[in-house]
Amino acid sequence: MGCIGYNRSKSSKGFIMGKSYQQLKFDGHLYVSGIDRSKEYEQIFKEPPVGLSILDIGCHMGYHILRAKREGAYYCMGIEKKKEWANKAMEVSIDLNLREFQVFNFDIINSVWNPNSQFDITLCLNFLHHLYPSEVGRLCSKINEWTKRKMVFIIWPPDGAYKDEVISIQGVIGHPLRTRISPRWFNNIWPDYEIESEPSLLSPERLIVKVTK
Numbered sequence: 001m002g003c004i005g006y007n008r009s010k011s012s013k014g015f016i017m018g019k020s021y022q023q024l025k026f027d028g029h030l031y032v033s034g035i036d037r038s039k040e041y042e043q044i045f046k047e048p049p050v051g052l053s054i055l056d057i058g059c060h061m062g063y064h065i066l067r068a069k070r071e072g073a074y075y076c077m078g079i080e081k082k083k084e085w086a087n088k089a090m091e092v093s094i095d096l097n098l099r100e101f102q103v104f105n106f107d108i109i110n111s112v113w114n115p116n117s118q119f120d121i122t123l124c125l126n127f128l129h130h131l132y133p134s135e136v137g138r139l140c141s142k143i144n145e146w147t148k149r150k151m152v153f154i155i156w157p158p159d160g161a162y163k164d165e166v167i168s169i170q171g172v173i174g175h176p177l178r179t180r181i182s183p184r185w186f187n188n189i190w191p192d193y194e195i196e197s198e199p200s201l202l203s204p205e206r207l208i209v210k211v212t213k
Contacts, residue, residue: 021061022063023036039201040200043208050073053076053117055076055122056077058080060080065101074100077104078103079108108139119146126206127154128155128181153186154207157181159180165182166185166188167180168180186209193211196209196210
């Protein structure tokens with residue numbers, strides 16, 4: 001486990017070829033060609049997260065926390081299992097001269113980790129469906145411990161013959177089995193929290209779920 005670090009004197013504006021999960025484009029410079037997640041970001045953050053601390057679990061190349069830091073977040077931390085993606089997030093943060101920004105490269109599911117303090121907001125976007133149902137429960141319990149104000153998830157809800165299930169495992173053409181979660185699952189585990197959901201403008205088959213303590 002470790003934070004990816006670079007010398008701040010200079011960094012490459014290297015370009016990762018291919019259609020990435022996240023497009024990284026700031027100040028007119030295209031760092032990574034990929035899916036534009038700006039609409040998704042704007043659904044999550046209705047207002048700039050000025051002065052807030054944000055944790056992003058499975059942050060990929062860090063688009064959401066990079067943009068949040070540029071829009072006034074006090075401190076942003078990402079956790080990413082794939083070293084190449086964590087490297088790119090830190091590289092771009094250095095190019096943009098962002099301070100109080102870190103990305104840690106480790107597997108959150110198979111590691112024992114606890115932050116020194118709680119975060120105002122924790123993001124867990126398009127991540128839970130990669131896990132087994134038992135792992136989903138354990139991780140969400142930890143996310144609750146790590147979060148002071150709000151947790152935000154992007155989930156893939158059950159459909160078809162499984163549409164009435166709270167949580168299920170389904171196969172999808174072109175994908176392996178995925179854990180599908182209904183918003184009702186969050187209501188069941190956190191009955192005292194305010195929970196709202198809406199379809200993602202980027203991927204309408206998925207839901208953005210916001211859990212406010």
